[in-house]
Amino acid sequence: MTSHTGRLYSLAIALVVFFLAWAVIATHPWATATKDARLQALAAREAQIRKEAKLVQTVVAQRWANYQAQLKTRKAAIAAAKAASSAQLASVSTASSGTASASSPVKVVTLPPLTVTRTS
Amino acid sequence: MVRRRFHAMGTEIELLVDAGSAEPALDAAEQEFHRLEALLSRFREDSELSRLNRDGALAAGPDLRRVVELALAARERSGGRFDPTVHDALVAAGYDRSFELVPSEMDTSPGMSMDMDIPVQHSMDIHVQAERIELAPGIRIDLGGIGKGYAAERAAEILATAGPCLVNAGGDVATRDGAWPVGVETADEPLTLELSGSSGLATSGRDRRRWRRDGRELHHLIDPRTGAPAETDLLRVTVVASDAIEAEVAAKSLFLAGAELAAAEADAAGIPAVLVTDDGRTVHAGGLA
Numbered sequence: 001m002t003s004h005t006g007r008l009y010s011l012a013i014a015l016v017v018f019f020l021a022w023a024v025i026a027t028h029p030w031a032t033a034t035k036d037a038r039l040q041a042l043a044a045r046e047a048q049i050r051k052e053a054k055l056v057q058t059v060v061a062q063r064w065a066n067y068q069a070q071l072k073t074r075k076a077a078i079a080a081a082k083a084a085s086s087a088q089l090a091s092v093s094t095a096s097s098g099t100a101s102a103s104s105p106v107k108v109v110t111l112p113p114l115t116v117t118r119t120s
Numbered sequence: 121m122v123r124r125r126f127h128a129m130g131t132e133i134e135l136l137v138d139a140g141s142a143e144p145a146l147d148a149a150e151q152e153f154h155r156l157e158a159l160l161s162r163f164r165e166d167s168e169l170s171r172l173n174r175d176g177a178l179a180a181g182p183d184l185r186r187v188v189e190l191a192l193a194a195r196e197r198s199g200g201r202f203d204p205t206v207h208d209a210l211v212a213a214g215y216d217r218s219f220e221l222v223p224s225e226m227d228t229s230p231g232m233s234m235d236m237d238i239p240v241q242h243s244m245d246i247h248v249q250a251e252r253i254e255l256a257p258g259i260r261i262d263l264g265g266i267g268k269g270y271a272a273e274r275a276a277e278i279l280a281t282a283g284p285c286l287v288n289a290g291g292d293v294a295t296r297d298g299a300w301p302v303g304v305e306t307a308d309e310p311l312t313l314e315l316s317g318s319s320g321l322a323t324s325g326r327d328r329r330r331w332r333r334d335g336r337e338l339h340h341l342i343d344p345r346t347g348a349p350a351e352t353d354l355l356r357v358t359v360v361a362s363d364a365i366e367a368e369v370a371a372k373s374l375f376l377a378g379a380e381l382a383a384a385e386a387d388a389a390g391i392p393a394v395l396v397t398d399d400g401r402t403v404h405a406g407g408l409a
Contacts, residue, residue, distance in 0.1 A: 105319035106360040106392050108409055113303030113312045114121075115134055115288045119325035119356055 122146065128153040129161070129268050131290025135275065138298050139283035149275040149287070156274065159183050160267040162207065172253055173207065173260040180253045187263050187270050188248055194266065194369040201373040203344035205245055207260035264340075268292045269322065269368035276364075286315075287364075293321040294364040304358045304394055306402040311394060313360065313408075320364035324371035325356030325396070343376055352378045353397055360392040360408075379403065 124135045124146045135149055159168045159181065172178040180188075191204040246261065247254040255261065272287045276294035279285035284298030293302060295315045302321060304311045315321060326341055326349070343350035357375045361367035370391055374382035379397045386393040386406035395403040 105316055105362070106313050106321075106408065108404075109301055109312050109314040111301040111312055111314065113301045113310075114136060115286060115293070115300075116303035116305070117288065117291045117293055117321060117323045117358065118305060119291055119323050119328040 124150065126150055126153075129157045129271060129289065130163075130264075131268070133275075133290065134286075134288040135279060136286045136288075136300075137279050137282050138285065142279065142282035142285075145279050145282035145285075149278045152275050152278055153271050153289070156183060156267065156271040160187060160263050160271075162262055162264070169261070169263060172255065176257065176259075177252065177254040179251050183270075185248055185251065185253060187267055188246065188253055188261070190270065190365055191261070191263060191266050192246060192248070194365075198369055198373040200344055201376045202266075202369045204261040204263055204266070205259055206342040206344055206347070207262040265292075265322075265324070265368050265372060266365060269294075269320070269364040272364040273320070289364070291323040292364045292368055295319050305356065305396070306394060307355075307396045307400045308402060311402075313358075313392075313394075315360065319360060319362060320367040321358065321360050322364060322367035322371045323356060323358040324368070324375045325354070326350070326352075326375075327355050341372065341375060350376050352376060353399070354379050354382065354395055355398045356396040357382065358394040359386075359406075 122137050122139060122142050126133050128150075133150075133153055135146055137145065158164065158166075160183070161167045162169050162173065164170055168178060168180055168184045172180065172184070178184075188204070191202070194202045195204065245256040245259045268289045269292045272289040272292045272294040275287045275289075276285055276296050279287065280296035285296050286298075286300045286302075287294045288302075293315070296318050298316070300315045301312045302315055304313055304321075304323070313321070324341060341350045352375060354375050357371045359367045359371040359374060361370055370393075374386060374391075374393060374395070377385060379395055379401075382393070382395055383403055383405040385391075386395075389406065391406040392408040393405045394408065395405060397403070
């Protein structure tokens with residue numbers, strides 16, 4: 001009995017050991033990890049793209065800053081021009097209204113007419 | 121003050137000079153009217169204008185060239201409301217002879233065209249180059265109104281050598297120096313406008329040069345957009361401007377606009393104007409008190 005049970009245990013342990021050994025051997029733990037050339041190229045490409053993207057982001061940020069500075073300058077120039085134009089219009093309007101009343105070529109009078117117009 | 125009246129350009133001309141004597145200037149001014157009528161009348165077979173309309177091209181003298189150039193500039197400035205190419209529309213409406221000879225009542229005779237609506241052509245129709253004027257095929261021009269304004273200005277230039285003066289060419293008025301009270305017809309009480317310095321005044325309306333044809337009342341102010349006598353709620357428009365030519369163009373343009381738009385345009389442009397509507401209202405516009 002004892003020997004029969006012992007044999008069964010021995011057999012089971014042997015089977016477990018066998019399959020464990022099989023699994024370990026199947027993974028080729030002794031083999032050195034050889035990388036796929038395509039993966040390597042892909043990784044290199046990714047790195048290159050990341051580097052270029054970083055460069056592009058730097059350029060864009062620089063240009064955006066330049067644009068904002070120019071926009072600010074341009075807005076200031078437009079505001080100044082508008083202010084100058086408004087001031088000029090105001091002065092012209094004042095001057096012309098004064099001139100019109102001072103030297104208008106026509107006014108309504110109650111004098112007897114020297115001549116009478118009619119439909120031409 | 122010396123005054124002279126005579127008939128020219130189909131209307132009564134009145135010359136006034138604020139001087140004791142101005143006979144040579146008055147003679148010269150009257151001659152200028154007759155000279156310009158001989159050049160610019162469409163009712164004279166031998167006038168430069170008639171030859172241009174007949175032949176389509178002409179080596180024209182300086183006056184015809186100048187008036188044509190003024191008319192083209194006026195057409196541009198008025199957005200087409202003033203247009204010298206209304207000749208055929210005027211003739212079709214019945215105004216085919218000096219106005220004194222146009223019958224007040226006429227019927228369309230058999231074989232005569234009843235098509236009075238001749239839309240005016242606009243593009244590339246008149247070329248003025250150096251001394252030559254060329255009209256596009258089928259184009260004929262009328263310079264009646266602007267020609268009188270031009271003649272009034274020319275006569276005023278001549279009279280001004282004798283003193284302050286006023287020329288009234290049947291409603292087209294030109295002044296030089298001095299102050300001139302001018303009576304303007306309105307719908308109700310008479311109105312007197314005092315023109316000063318060098319200025320012009322003109323009245324355009326449908327209350328004088330009008331006639332009836334086939335029972336329909338017609339007049340001489342053609343709307344270039346339709347080629348027919350203008351249909352407007354205005355009876356008459358009087359305008360004051362820097363000279364008689366400007367005033368003539370502005371009066372015609374405002375007349376075609378109709379009362380409401382004319383008042384708004386005169387106000388906006390600061391053109392002193394008196395508008396008389398056909399329902400008997402008188403409207404002052406353009407800053408005229």
